[in-house]
Amino acid sequence: MTRRYVMEFERPLAELETKLEELRRLDLAQNPELVHEVDELTAEIERLRESTYGTLSAWEKVQVSRHPDRPKTQDYIETLCTDVIELHGDRAFGDDEAIVAALATIGGVRTVVLGHRKGKDTRENIKRNFGMVHPEGFRKAIRAMHLAERFGLPIVTFIDTPGAYPGIEAEERGQAWAIAEALSVLSGVQVPVVCVGIGEGGSGGALAIGFGDRLIMLENSYYSVISPEACASILHKDAGKAAEMAGCLALTAEDLVELGIVDEVVPEPLGGAHRDPGAVMSAVRERVLGALGALAAAEPAAIAERRYERLRRIGVIAGDVG
Amino acid sequence: MTRRYVMEFERPLAELETKLEELRRLDLAQNPELVHEVDELTAEIERLRESTYGTLSAWEKVQVSRHPDRPKTQDYIETLCTDVIELHGDRAFGDDEAIVAALATIGGVRTVVLGHRKGKDTRENIKRNFGMVHPEGFRKAIRAMHLAERFGLPIVTFIDTPGAYPGIEAEERGQAWAIAEALSVLSGVQVPVVCVGIGEGGSGGALAIGFGDRLIMLENSYYSVISPEACASILHKDAGKAAEMAGCLALTAEDLVELGIVDEVVPEPLGGAHRDPGAVMSAVRERVLGALGALAAAEPAAIAERRYERLRRIGVIAGDVG
Amino acid sequence: MSISDWFKARESRRYTALDGDALARAEVPDGVWTKCSACKKIVYDGQLVENVRVCPHCGHHFAMCAAERVDLLADPGTFAEFDSRVSSADPLGFTGAKPYVESLDAAREQCAMPEAVVCGRAEIASHPVVLGVMDFRFIGASMGSAVGEKITRAFETAIAERRAVVLVTSSGGARMQEGMLSLMQMAKTAAAARRLAEERLPYVSVLANPTMGGVTASFAVLADVIFAEPGALVGFAGPRVIEQTIKQHLPKGFQSAEYLLDHGMVDDVVPRGQLTARVGLVLDYLAGGERR
Amino acid sequence: MSISDWFKARESRRYTALDGDALARAEVPDGVWTKCSACKKIVYDGQLVENVRVCPHCGHHFAMCAAERVDLLADPGTFAEFDSRVSSADPLGFTGAKPYVESLDAAREQCAMPEAVVCGRAEIASHPVVLGVMDFRFIGASMGSAVGEKITRAFETAIAERRAVVLVTSSGGARMQEGMLSLMQMAKTAAAARRLAEERLPYVSVLANPTMGGVTASFAVLADVIFAEPGALVGFAGPRVIEQTIKQHLPKGFQSAEYLLDHGMVDDVVPRGQLTARVGLVLDYLAGGERR
Numbered sequence A, B: 001m002t003r004r005y006v007m008e009f010e011r012p013l014a015e016l017e018t019k020l021e022e023l024r025r026l027d028l029a030q031n032p033e034l035v036h037e038v039d040e041l042t043a044e045i046e047r048l049r050e051s052t053y054g055t056l057s058a059w060e061k062v063q064v065s066r067h068p069d070r071p072k073t074q075d076y077i078e079t080l081c082t083d084v085i086e087l088h089g090d091r092a093f094g095d096d097e098a099i100v101a102a103l104a105t106i107g108g109v110r111t112v113v114l115g116h117r118k119g120k121d122t123r124e125n126i127k128r129n130f131g132m133v134h135p136e137g138f139r140k141a142i143r144a145m146h147l148a149e150r151f152g153l154p155i156v157t158f159i160d161t162p163g164a165y166p167g168i169e170a171e172e173r174g175q176a177w178a179i180a181e182a183l184s185v186l187s188g189v190q191v192p193v194v195c196v197g198i199g200e201g202g203s204g205g206a207l208a209i210g211f212g213d214r215l216i217m218l219e220n221s222y223y224s225v226i227s228p229e230a231c232a233s234i235l236h237k238d239a240g241k242a243a244e245m246a247g248c249l250a251l252t253a254e255d256l257v258e259l260g261i262v263d264e265v266v267p268e269p270l271g272g273a274h275r276d277p278g279a280v281m282s283a284v285r286e287r288v289l290g291a292l293g294a295l296a297a298a299e300p301a302a303i304a305e306r307r308y309e310r311l312r313r314i315g316v317i318a319g320d321v322g
Numbered sequence C, D: 001m002s003i004s005d006w007f008k009a010r011e012s013r014r015y016t017a018l019d020g021d022a023l024a025r026a027e028v029p030d031g032v033w034t035k036c037s038a039c040k041k042i043v044y045d046g047q048l049v050e051n052v053r054v055c056p057h058c059g060h061h062f063a064m065c066a067a068e069r070v071d072l073l074a075d076p077g078t079f080a081e082f083d084s085r086v087s088s089a090d091p092l093g094f095t096g097a098k099p100y101v102e103s104l105d106a107a108r109e110q111c112a113m114p115e116a117v118v119c120g121r122a123e124i125a126s127h128p129v130v131l132g133v134m135d136f137r138f139i140g141a142s143m144g145s146a147v148g149e150k151i152t153r154a155f156e157t158a159i160a161e162r163r164a165v166v167l168v169t170s171s172g173g174a175r176m177q178e179g180m181l182s183l184m185q186m187a188k189t190a191a192a193a194r195r196l197a198e199e200r201l202p203y204v205s206v207l208a209n210p211t212m213g214g215v216t217a218s219f220a221v222l223a224d225v226i227f228a229e230p231g232a233l234v235g236f237a238g239p240r241v242i243e244q245t246i247k248q249h250l251p252k253g254f255q256s257a258e259y260l261l262d263h264g265m266v267d268d269v270v271p272r273g274q275l276t277a278r279v280g281l282v283l284d285y286l287a288g289g290e291r292r
């Protein structure tokens, strides 16, 4: 059996699966009494798989969204895009590998693609800082947004970050300033902006490239104002209450459709997108092309105007005009 | 006698002046034979002063332009401007003290003032890097240019730098990129730009805030593509030929009027602006206000258009359209 | 609750206050004092009010409530609040250690105001402005739907009436009890600030202690001119989060206003006593022409 | 000298060349070789021409002359030079170690071209462009009035005819022999590049070895997309000037294309063999629509 990453909530299932593997390695012909046991275990595993993956809680979805084998921005770019030209650097300080900006073609449509970039392995993750962006990364994205607008290219973004990096240098170089500028520019670009939540949507670092004219989310991705762990630490002084907080924060794709923030949800195979990346990516391609198609006809100024109206409606208040 | 900074070409004069001081400290009543000598020396000094300062060579003017007591950007701001609000920082990396950006009022006219900033003493000079700007300084200036344009404030600049700083970090953070961007923005801002060369005009670092709709230079300031010393090092492998190269480079205010680059020259008192800063500053105020007045009526787009035409004409070529 | 109700509710308190149209200094009982958190010396409250809540011994800037801010910045008698009834709902039915509605009720009671920000029309140095001030006492002046909506309307009102915008920020960040609705206010307010800029109307922000997270990373730093108060803590990530992430202690003064000035992030650090004059002067430059 | 005269004058040379409208590969005599300055191995010139002047052993990028650059980048038979007679005068009567006019004559003789830059209309990947290439052999491709004028006209022609601009830069900086006339070309070319940008026409620059000083700090880096060739030295101040100033040795690789990529200054470092395709693809994105 190949070792695979086991999420917390998969553990009971994984243990039974391991046991089954072990049983199967025995010679059943010599141990006929085990045949029945194997059958029973198989049935139990089937039942447990249903109940484990059938309806995931918010916290379980957060775990799936962080699964190391989950398809990442780079996978989407490699699979969905052709004629890719990566654009590097902010032209002022550095090139942040935690964010990718590229000219890329999806289904014949020329676009500018932006995405948070996590690594496949530890080495890559260190280079890419686990998808946690520094100010120069946001400034690279801003540069790409301006380029897209100047040349009428729609923007497609892939959201997958635990959040903007909380470090000394990031603060020193104006993390808040860079994010604010990204929000400002993205809100005003006169080209279509289609966003896809593919994994983690951590706070301001996600939002900096994470809103537009259409927001699509994978079923097990999340998008949240704060990580469930940090929320639990602050409100309960107990990170162990993360699961509970995940439920309170309304951070799942489904919740966010209800709140009017997310437009569509891409279903994932049982267990998560990593169980069948090809199917998920082809569904994403279809949704993105659909969104781009629907937005293609609009006038540049009208696109930005509609995006403003869209943002304008978000929020639930009491009282109102007094 | 108070110690003062003596420029190379002043030395013979300074020596005589020192001698005269010494003679005067003797009791002339007890040494009547010296009275005549004092008279003669005084006359000789007078003659030498005429010939020393009467017509300065290019290289002598370069020395005057670098005189430590020469009035600096900060002096002009303090003397000419009221209601000064300094604007700090590039909002991305740092605040470069080698360049100043400020909201400032000159003779009732609200402006944005930019200037290279040298120090009065060693401590200040170290803080201000002797007026040698890093990329974040140019980026601060760019920010101020945008602010000026957005709110219709004319820009007044004071040029006084040996050049942009040639250092590892400056290159690392895109010295060339910052200067190029400053040139681009300054060429296009739709508000009047009046530049005053008050001291050194060293190459790209000067140019980044050193061209516009009107270029005024003090008589003993210089503006050059390269320092005479560096030019001599490159062409003659001998920095000692700086004086000769200063003559070749056509870097004086007078030369630059002839080349069609400089519009007006502000005369300085004999010996240089530091001999009577008040007079020089009030002359500068008058010229700047005159230029601002002349430019005030123009339409924003027309100002930038005329600036382009102005730049467009600079250059002497052979051959032409073939 | 309208501004006049609100000031009425506050009448017994010791803050100086703008009551309806007239500036009224509330009586400060003799002998009431506060210990300065910076220099540990005793400061009498009367002294503190006189000195715009700056410690006369060490210059430490105490927190100011929204009413005091308005009083400090607006030309006397010019402030007229709008959108005073916009306040937070509890869209997620959020329950942390205590239910969000309870936190809201407590804050409303404690601060005698319905939300963490007060916005209104005013004049500053005779320039017509929209003035908005945040009050940190109100759930850390975190930005939920109501704060986001009020800030957005502040920009929109300024655009409609060709006014400048002056905002004094102070906030712990996004209001997590409203989940993503709160995060999205960052984009919404940033978009509104951008529209103001496109209209070439001036925007001056004053970063007061503390301004963190989603407020810093959206409208607060999108101003044409940014001032910060001395010693104010300003940044994106909170110091504790950073220390936990990098597993080392932060340098002294990290994320202070002075540190930000050094790093090019703000135009100046302005002591509170000079703030009104400085903001007024900036408006003289950016709002065009002379004072009326 | 027109481009056809120029190519005629070069016929006996060993560069591949564009002659009038037709692409013609000049004959390379057998057995002529060069020692690679990077790996010190022997490279036969025929091999070098085949391999777009990249060392087949170590990948070192040799200098290319203007004609070779045109040949490399323009679709075959599409390049038509303009402003071919614009060349340098000697406005200052400049005399350094030798008179400027002598340097000019020597450069014209050596390079068989009148100035350090060649500009013309062309197609790249079927997109109509203005293509400009600098030739370092010509007084270090320094920018005097003539280079500045030609670059400016390149942008202006592109604007007039709605073409993209592709420039390959290589330069020691400003041409000091023309004094301030030379420095001002930085502002002039930057202004022209800005106008192109305002017209939303694409501009791609390729920074070849070396690109320094006033050329880097003006039009070269104002492009929408910036590529650099492997190993190219690119910067503002020259390495020697920096070493003299800071009194220490420079780190290995300082100011190399790869270093600039690390520091966020260029979009990519592109080996010469991929350059034409990459530039063409960028134009596909920025010049709108499909290839013709």
Ligand SMILES: [Zn+2]
Binding pocket: C036, C037, C038, C039, C040, C041, C055, C056, C057, C058, C059, C060
């Ligand atoms: Zn104190």
Ligand SMILES: [Zn+2]
Binding pocket: D036, D037, D038, D039, D040, D041, D055, D056, D057, D058, D059, D060
């Ligand atoms: Zn080699």
